[in-house]
Amino acid sequence: MQLEYIGAFNVVLGVLARFWPVWIALVLVMGASFAYKKRLGLYGQLFDSSVGIVGVGICLFWLFTAIFASTISPFNPLVQIPIMKDALPGAVEPQSGLVYLFGGDKLARDVFSRMVYGSQIVLIIAPAATGFALMVGITLGLPAGYYGGRIDTVLSFLANLVLAFPVILLFYLLVTPGIMETPIPYMMAGLFFLFPIIFFSVLFWTRYKKRPDRLYILLGLTLIIGGWVYAGLVFDADPFRIIHIDPNQLNIFVAVVFASSPGVFRIVRGLVMDIKTRDYVAAAQTRGESPWYIMLWEILPNARGPLIVDACLRIGYTTILLGTLGYFGLGLAPESPDWGTAIKDASRLLRSFIHPALPPTIALMSFVLGLNLLADSLREQSMKD
Amino acid sequence: MLSFILRRLGTMALTMLCLTLVVFFLINLDPNLKKLAISQTEMHTSAEQLESWLVNHGYRQNFFSRYGQWLGVVPKQPVTDPATGKPGRRFSFCNDPVEPTFSGVLQGDFGCSTKFKTTVASKLFPALGATGILMFWVLVVMVPISLLIGILAGMREGSRTDRTLSVASIASTATPEYVSGVIFTVIFASWLGLLNGSAASASRGITFYNFTLPVMTLAIYGIGYIARMTRASMVEVMTQQYIRTARLKGLSFGSVVVKHALRNALIAPFTVIMLQFPWLLTGVVIVEVMFRYQGFGYTLVEAAGNNDIDLLLGCSLVSVFIVLITQLISDVGYAFLNPRIRVQ
Numbered sequence A: 001m002q003l004e005y006i007g008a009f010n011v012v013l014g015v016l017a018r019f020w021p022v023w024i025a026l027v028l029v030m031g032a033s034f035a036y037k038k039r040l041g042l043y044g045q046l047f048d049s050s051v052g053i054v055g056v057g058i059c060l061f062w063l064f065t066a067i068f069a070s071t072i073s074p075f076n077p078l079v080q081i082p083i084m085k086d087a088l089p090g091a092v093e094p095q096s097g098l099v100y101l102f103g104g105d106k107l108a109r110d111v112f113s114r115m116v117y118g119s120q121i122v123l124i125i126a127p128a129a130t131g132f133a134l135m136v137g138i139t140l141g142l143p144a145g146y147y148g149g150r151i152d153t154v155l156s157f158l159a160n161l162v163l164a165f166p167v168i169l170l171f172y173l174l175v176t177p178g179i180m181e182t183p184i185p186y187m188m189a190g191l192f193f194l195f196p197i198i199f200f201s202v203l204f205w206t207r208y209k210k211r212p213d214r215l216y217i218l219l220g221l222t223l224i225i226g227g228w229v230y231a232g233l234v235f236d237a238d239p240f241r242i243i244h245i246d247p248n249q250l251n252i253f254v255a256v257v258f259a260s261s262p263g264v265f266r267i268v269r270g271l272v273m274d275i276k277t278r279d280y281v282a283a284a285q286t287r288g289e290s291p292w293y294i295m296l297w298e299i300l301p302n303a304r305g306p307l308i309v310d311a312c313l314r315i316g317y318t319t320i321l322l323g324t325l326g327y328f329g330l331g332l333a334p335e336s337p338d339w340g341t342a343i344k345d346a347s348r349l350l351r352s353f354i355h356p357a358l359p360p361t362i363a364l365m366s367f368v369l370g371l372n373l374l375a376d377s378l379r380e381q382s383m384k385d
Numbered sequence B: 001m002l003s004f005i006l007r008r009l010g011t012m013a014l015t016m017l018c019l020t021l022v023v024f025f026l027i028n029l030d031p032n033l034k035k036l037a038i039s040q041t042e043m044h045t046s047a048e049q050l051e052s053w054l055v056n057h058g059y060r061q062n063f064f065s066r067y068g069q070w071l072g073v074v075p076k077q078p079v080t081d082p083a084t085g086k087p088g089r090r091f092s093f094c095n096d097p098v099e100p101t102f103s104g105v106l107q108g109d110f111g112c113s114t115k116f117k118t119t120v121a122s123k124l125f126p127a128l129g130a131t132g133i134l135m136f137w138v139l140v141v142m143v144p145i146s147l148l149i150g151i152l153a154g155m156r157e158g159s160r161t162d163r164t165l166s167v168a169s170i171a172s173t174a175t176p177e178y179v180s181g182v183i184f185t186v187i188f189a190s191w192l193g194l195l196n197g198s199a200a201s202a203s204r205g206i207t208f209y210n211f212t213l214p215v216m217t218l219a220i221y222g223i224g225y226i227a228r229m230t231r232a233s234m235v236e237v238m239t240q241q242y243i244r245t246a247r248l249k250g251l252s253f254g255s256v257v258v259k260h261a262l263r264n265a266l267i268a269p270f271t272v273i274m275l276q277f278p279w280l281l282t283g284v285v286i287v288e289v290m291f292r293y294q295g296f297g298y299t300l301v302e303a304a305g306n307n308d309i310d311l312l313l314g315c316s317l318v319s320v321f322i323v324l325i326t327q328l329i330s331d332v333g334y335a336f337l338n339p340r341i342r343v344q
Helices: A008-018 A020-035 A041-048 A050-067 A111-147 A149-164 A167-174 A177-181 A184-192 A194-208 A212-234 A247-275 A279-287 A291-302 A304-327 A339-347 A358-384 B002-027 B030-040 B047-056 B063-071 B120-155 B160-173 B177-191 B208-238 B241-248 B253-265 B267-275 B277-290 B296-305 B309-337
Strands: none
Touching: A008 A020, A020 A041, A020 A050, A041 A050, A041 A358, A050 A111, A050 A358, A111 A149, A111 A194, A111 A247, A111 A291, A111 A304, A111 A339, A111 A358, A149 A247, A149 B002, A149 B309, A167 A247, A167 A304, A167 B002, A167 B277, A167 B296, A167 B309, A177 A184, A177 A247, A177 B030, A184 A194, A184 A212, A184 A247, A194 A212, A194 A291, A247 A291, A247 A304, A279 A291, A291 A304, A304 A339, A304 A358, A304 B177, A304 B277, A339 A358, A339 B177, A358 B160, A358 B177, B002 B063, B002 B309, B030 B047, B120 B160, B120 B208, B120 B253, B120 B267, B120 B277, B120 B296, B120 B309, B160 B208, B177 B208, B177 B277, B208 B253, B208 B267, B208 B277, B241 B253, B253 B267, B267 B277, B267 B309, B277 B296, B277 B309, B296 B309
16 A cells, blocks of 8 residues: 655644644743743843753753643554554555654654654653752762761762763663662662752751741651652552652663762862852851751852753753663663664664654754753853852 | 872772672672573573573672682682583683682683683773774864864854854764764765765774764764863963963964963863763764674673673773773873972
């Protein structure tokens, strides 16, 4: 049976039309941000430069794509329609009359839908893993920089140990199917996921020690929410079955957090060593504040500029790491629609078909580019102050 | 200075010891050993046969004694053949000693590769040589281009050249090797047909036709990063007092840049370039797999994929060594280039 095709111009129009929820959301958010940019602080200042606008735009685009993925994509990313095997872009699927906008891959799945759904995986894992890495890095980097001495020596040695590992080797060792049979990923998850709970508990404790009414509410909330998420992620024992993560995704998550937290640690340590010589820290010490109060409420807020920039860059880097994992077929399921896996599958067949390779590569590149542009303009804006 | 280097070398040895221990532990986890036994024996072997294969090949000895044997601080024991009771070699394809001897990494014996059926040394070192050639060409391309971009951009901060080049370098840092590799292959191999999309033939002889794509792919990710660091350094130097003095005494802009700014602006990028090696290592793995070039990265992936214990240990030792030695060179070199820094 012969497939029908629509022309290149119609493909472009079709793609633009499929993204309609994204365009509406983008116009609303960007318009609102632009109108109220004076009142939005650092985020508002981003709209003063074209680089910043482009960066925010690209990031929001992929964010909304991930949110509205089920509306945008015409097909299920895992369903194979045999007649569409290796179909060229613009092929019409005879049964439903819908179009394979970017063609079909070697397993006859819709490349466009897979690209759209791939954004979901990336946009959940990359920011979340970066968040955990930030928590781990900050919680360990603050005392290392503030106290110095032996604690600094030990923690820096450990951080350098991890940094001396080539990332790819680390992943080959940590993200293998075999390791799932051992308790190692769960032990590491159990350790890493403790850090946010510790961080917020200490944060509230040092601030509201003298005000029990506030303290108990905040501490209670931290422990209940933290414990709930912890139980769901590490033991897969969420009583409400809301928070759930696949064992192999947990493994990837842990490996990515493990690989990127030493970097955060080093940055935080350096910033703390710089900031602790300032007058306001000396003033707090004279007032008799506890060391952890000074670290969390005097030093950390003043280190936020470089940390926000670093977080943006790090989300991009984590996206690249996830792609690397997918490219080597580590961790993620083979049929998973994430961009790295799609690039791996397509790049083996580049000699015969190139159309399945381009959408995921351009998607990954544009998202990381958006984050880098965002980080760059954030850095410029924070330097102006 | 000498004591600084000695202390750093000591830390380096300690780091390598810790890291190899971690790798040794992870690689010898029970599921990994089972996988190795399954791949090394015939199909459909029973669990007992797998276990006896592991015992016969010495994989069930005490963990620390095996690590010591690999390291060369515990004498390597020959395995006893269960049929004859005589001591024999672990693997027929490499000459393990038949008497207990100290034969480990410290003595220069890296062990046997179960995947390639040869000694690790005879597989690893040619592969390193091949990767060395790739690295050389990458550096030849990457360093001059990135320094040039960085200097041109940082010369006049905020100018149109600066904006364009900065966005270009941001774009290049946003392009990991597996993305640029695919894009370059599509453009230069599939559409234009100018270059070869596979570097498999480069092992026999490097030509422009088969080697350009891997070098380009590997260089592009680093170019952006080094260029940005160079630009930052250049911008800082251009705001210094002595640059203004040189301008005011009537030197032309070009000669100020070349004679006064350049030398000081190139100190920071030196460190960055040295620290770029660990990143290149990951890139090398991706590029060699993508373009089927038989080098270090390709060996590493084969070793990891087939759970080839000794080969993977050798690979990790080499890569960790490269990372640490480049860090040391960058520190020492920085102190050497910048006389204001005194190492203690």
